Amino acid sequence: MKKIIIKPDGIEEVELTAEEVSQAETNDTEFQLKLDQEEQEKITKDNNKASGKQKLKDLGLNDDEIKALMGVE
């Protein structure tokens, strides 16, 4: 792997050091964990959204009322 450095006097190409390559691999792993976490949080949020809406419906509110009240469709 290499990195490009654009300087005022031209372009320089430099091979990544072993340490930099290792860091990139770590970043891949950490970012994947982050994506997984965000996905899980989104699922939890969607579930909460759905259950909250259902509870409002159980209280007798219709969809338009729920939307007007909570902004939840």
Add this chain to the structure above:
Amino acid sequence: MAYLGRGLDKISNIEVLDAITFTNSAGPYNITKSSTAFVPASANALVISIDGVVQSPSSYTLSVATITFDSSMASTSTMNFMYQIGSGVITTPSDGSVGTAQLATDAVTNVKVADDAIGLDELSATGTASSSTYLRGDNSWASIAADTNDKVSVSADDTTPGYLNGKLVAGTNITLTEGSGGGDETLTAAFSGNLNTSVLNAGTLDTARLGSGTASASTFLRGDQSWAAPSSDFVLLSSTTPSAANTISIDGHFTSDYDVYKIYAIGMSGSGMSNTRLSYKMNVSGSSVTGYAFSTANQSGTTFANWADNTNAVYMDAGYVHDSSGSTSQGNLEMLIFLPLSTDKTTIITQMTAWDNGTDFGRYFGSCADKTARAISGITLSAGAFGTGDIEADKILVYGMKNS
């Protein structure tokens, strides 16, 4: 006692000439005596025997020292002898006694004429020989015709002021200026007025003729015909097309000439990664650093929502780029960097358009701030949160906004 005997005119003398070897031709054959050219007195003076038959003088003709026979002489024929029969006693003619009649036609060869002996009177050329005439190829004395191609004739001993100037006619927009009036005059031709563009068939005009000031790679010709630096405060500092790489660092462009910079990354894509977020960091002294606060919002269709944010980030996300090099769904980034060199907390505004992974159109607006007060030297771009994949860009432009 008087001479008794045959009359002197009855005394014969015989010249024995060299026999000729025939070569299957009528001639001409050289007539020689002891291998030296011999000019017979006449055809009748010769006695020639060939193959035992004496030849009639009418069967050959003479020309100086050659003989030509009426018919071809076979090489098998043999000349038995050839004599010239003279008459009288051979004596040396007295001075001035040999007249033209005694000389055979064309008998005087060039070697018989003494060197430097031919004078003008001996030439038969027509016309008059003089110091102004020359002998032409048609054997006539003639003057040299005036050269009608001569455009300028200058007196060799010019001492008259204005002589040269008076002999030349200046064309349109040409001024002739006389120098050193009198002897050794000089004449300078100078152009003035407007140049007729029709004379410019090729080549270029010297930049000094186009305007005042200094023409250079950083100046342009203005409408007032002066070379001047661009008046725009928005100056292109760099335009490059980098090859694909894990990271692309844009560094070293920030100087005291500018306070605000714009970076355009056009036609970006990522490759070889599980996600194609466009991430970036700030550089300090050429190396990327961490420690930022940033947030980026995404407008997709009519929905406008927070997309990414972090108040203690090690990098920023500016938007998505498509995971396909050369795709029509590539991302395009505009980045506005404020006061990067001030020992303050540099802030950056980004906006970006992209087709997220080629499916959903996205427009991203973001900003970030360095959490540390320090001068930054550049920006490092990466696709995929600085992971192992490569980022590509068709072109990267860096502009500076002048601060004064």
